[in-house]
Amino acid sequence: MKTYTTKDIRNVAVVGHGDAGKTSLVAACLFDAGVTERLGSVDHGTTVTDYDEDEIARKVTIHTSLAHLDWKGTKLNLLDTPGYNAFIHDAKPAVQVAELALFVIDAVEGVQVQTEKALAYANEFGRPRMIIINRMDHDRSDFQATLSSIRETFGREATPLQLPLGGQKEFTGVVDLIRQKAFVYQTDGSGRFEETDIPDHVKAEAESAREALIEMVAESDDALLEKFFAEGALVDEDLIPGLRNAVTARRLIPVLVASATLNIGIHPLLDALVQFGPCPSDLGPARGRAGIEPDAPAVERPVADDQPYSALVFKTIADPFAGRITVFKVYSGTMKADMTAYNITRNVQERMGPLYLLEGKHMDKVAEVHAGDIAAVTKLRETKTGDTFADKSHPVVYALAPYPQPAIAFAIEPKTRADEDKLSTAMSKLLEEDPALRLERDPQTKEFLLSGTGQLHIEVTVGRLKSRYGVEVTLKPPKVPYRETIRKRVEARGRHKKQTGGRGQFGDCTCVFEPLPRGAGFEFVDKIFGGVIPQQLRPAVEKGILEAAEN
Structure with a gap:
């Protein structure tokens, strides 16, 4: 596999409310980039990133899945995150390790509650944002109404880079306000389009929207603002780098339009991610501490290959066949296959073995991974989610954002003695994969209590116990441990x-x-x-x- 240096990498967390079309959007990106031979479909269970049996059956994303593609010489790491309340906690580490949060907004529903939660994650980590209004081909889709709801939530920084050509069943393409061209698509899902002049019926709207875009870019930089006042406009040589800098500085949020299922607007989206999205070094040095002690001094590590290696484990996958898959982001230096890496969190050395790039459930071997890139390794003995790899002589510890506390608990009982024997091993693997789960024994009732973020979270876990490990359990309401107390002398x-x-x-x-x-x-x-x-x-x-x- 080809390796990429820091400046040619874009890490993008694809976030938003459930059913906004995040997985379909990633599927369209992979198809247009030539990664897949056909356009993946959530309804048909053929997407790369929704590969679990539960995800295919329920038609929802349950855990963050990774995919990568090459677009015009730049590597895009796409982190397809859950959007339902029971699982959106898994989007938080994805936003933390990405440099850009791509918000997928339903053109019918507008901004919804889990979009706001994902925005809170982006705010917490100071991540630049980009927005794509999806499902423009659906009945009742409304670009202007959706844009208004976006601005109510994201602020006036949300600025269109595109306008839609038509709407609902008449949606056929996009108007590019930067290039001042229209892209008219075939509606067969092929992604083929024709570049044309902007149609007369949208020309006035496009000119007004382009002026608003130029003004927002100018406002983001004092030198550009001075030039804008002096000349009354910005040429492309100023507009394009100014737009990229404004996105990185979080002073502008580009808004694009698309239909993922019809494969309309995906090429311009990929262009925008490469052209205007920050690379890993654009957000400054990685910040950590010099040791695991709470009072260890703060450390900054430049995101560059010439630095000592360091990486944060932000995800663990319990694969029934490959075993434990450890997913990490390299923040500095270069990590190579078969190297011995020091886990500073646990004070152990780990033999890395082959390194992989994840494409859903498929793994592609890679010889080395550069600063800013994301990779995986299998069968590490000690390393867990949240651990840091670092050069022992140049220690740094990165902190992974904590997972939410459980909101609901059920008592679980194995159905048979055989299930009881296998339950502990199976649950330990699922707990490694999902730190938002808890399994505890109540000292009063002696019951095993499985806790999670919601009932759906618990039901999915029980389903995985059966499908992956052949363990069947029964869920019951927990017993109430009544206690006596003294009420008088x-x-x-x-x-x-x-x-x-x-x-x-x-x-x-x-x-x-x-x-x-x-x-x-x-x-x-x-x-x-x-x-x-x-x-x-x-x-x-x-x-x-x-x-x-x-x-």
């Missing part, structure tokens, strides 16, 4: 009397129980005076009370 008196000859035995002890404020715990007060009960016997009293309370 009471006294208990115990008397011991035994005469066996000699002096005999006699003891008289009184315990007083009083309620404390809820949550205050347990307090033992010793009010024995004069040594009437020997000191060495008193701890047994406290221990007995505690045992009775716990049981």
Whole structure:
């Protein structure tokens, strides 16, 4: 496989609400770039990035999947992320390791709630954005209404680079405001188009939109703004690099239009990602710490090949056949196949073996991976999601954003003894793959509790236990561990009397129980005076009370 240097790499997290068409868009990109021989379809289960049985059956993306393509000499790493509430947590690490968040917006529904959550991720990591309004061919699609909803959420920085040619069933292409040309597509999904002059009926709208675009680019840079005021316009030699800089600085959000299922508008999208999207080094140095200690000093590492190697593991895939697949982004230096890498998080050396580029479930071997690129390795013994590889003599630790806390829990019971024997091993693999899951045993009820972000999350996990590992379990509501508490002051008196000859035995002890404020715990007060009960016997009293309370 060809290798790419940092300036020729674009890492793009494809994000947005569920059913906006993210997976179909990635499928169209792969087809137009020649990666696939036919246009993948979510409905037919033929896309590269939705390859799990659950994803094909449910027609939704459940976990982030990677694909790569070459477009005019530039490598695009596309991270196809989930958009449903139960799974969107897996989009967060994808946004963290990408340099650009590509928001896919439904032209019918406009901005939806999970789009806003993905935007919060982009804001958290300071990522540039680009927007594509998809499904322009659908009934009730409305470009202007969708653009208005985008600006309400993203701000006035959202600026069209294109206008649609027609709409709904009459959507046939796009008007390119940079090149001032129209691209008229065939509607057979082939992606073939004809470049023409802008039709007369949209020429005035295109001129107005181009002026607005030029003004936004000029506003993003003082030198360009001064030139714009002096000359009244910007030539392409200023407009194109100015637009790229404005995107990188998050002062402009390009808006494009497309129909992924008809393969309309995909070529201009790929051009825009290459031409206006930042490369890994454009966002400045990678930031981490010099060690795993919380008070370790901050470290900045330039994203460049001439630096010591460092990489962050942001995903683990539990493949039934390939075993553990560790996915990482190289932040500095070059990582090579068969090298020995130091896992600074766990203080262990790992033999890397072959390196791979992921194309959905397919893996292509690559000899080396340069700064800014994303790759995978199989069968590492110790490394987990969130770990950092780094040169031992130049340590740096990168922090992966935490996963959300579970929102719902179910008790799980293996159906058979054979299922019980296999459950622990199977769940450990699924927990590695999805850190948002939890499996714990309730100390009161003795039940195993499987927790996740929602009921669908739990149901998918149970389905994977069966399909991948042949383990069947039953889901039940967790038992409620009812507990007793003291509500008023009471006294208990115990008397011991035994005469066996000699002096005999006699003891008289009184315990007083009083309620404390809820949550205050347990307090033992010793009010024995004069040594009437020997000191060495008193701890047994406290221990007995505690045992009775716990049981």
